Amino acid sequence: MSLIRRVARPMLAAMFVVGGLDQLRxxxxxxxxxxxxxxxxxxxLHLPNDPELLVRANGAVMVGGGALFAMGRLPRITSVLLAGTLLPTTYVGHPFWEEKDPARRAQQRTAFLKNLGILGGLLLAAVDTEGRPGIAYRVHLATERAGRTAKTTRREARHAARAAKREARLAxxxxxxxLT
Structure with missing residues (x-):
């Protein structure tokens, strides 16, 4: 893991761990x-209609996902989980469009945009393969390799069949x- 990732992940995760603990408590x-x-x-979504339970569940995912993300464990999966917790948190926590007071509206809009920026960072983390090939690329390579192997096998089988035919004719x- 690079130095940037080692430093940036805990910085990004800190907000989720602290916010999640607050939601749990x-x-x-x-x-x-x-x-x-x-x-x-x-x-x-087939979820219980218990707002406190949903807040706690969101907080638990934030704490667990944030901790794993900060440690560099399953970073792509945890970044998607954290993005999933950020969406309802942002929508419910910062509805600037409902504010009448201009100062409060500006404050809520700033917090909303801050969360959108964090969401962007999480989305980048979700596609970051740390320089290693991603699953889609590895599947593509494996498919190409299997295709080449199949083509070679078919060609070798044709050559073997022709050789066997020649040998049978000679025999x-x-x-x-x-006999003659």
Missing amino acids: HPAKQAPKLAPLAEQAAPA AHSAHDA
Whole structure:
């Protein structure tokens, strides 16, 4: 792991670990904000319509995913998980479009945009293969290799069949010559 990744991952993960711990300890703070969204989304997603439980679950994913991401464990998967926790947190926590007070609206918009920036960093982390080939590339190489092997095998089989045919003809001619 490069020095940049070793330093940047914990920096990016810190917000999730701290925010997740806060959600785990004090879910009642966020539950009223989440209640309208939970009412709409919970049945469709087959989740319980319990805002406090959903806040705690989000917090647990933030803490676990943040800790794993900070340590460099499963960074691509954990970055996607963290991005998934950031979406509802941003939507519920920073609805600047609902604010009437211009100062409060500006503050919420700044926090919203900050979270969008963090989301961008997580999306970059989700596609970062650390210089190693990704799964899609490895599958592509394996497919090409299998295709080349199959082509070579078919060609060798054709050559072997032709050689066997020639040998059979020679054997038939020599048998015919031996009888006559």
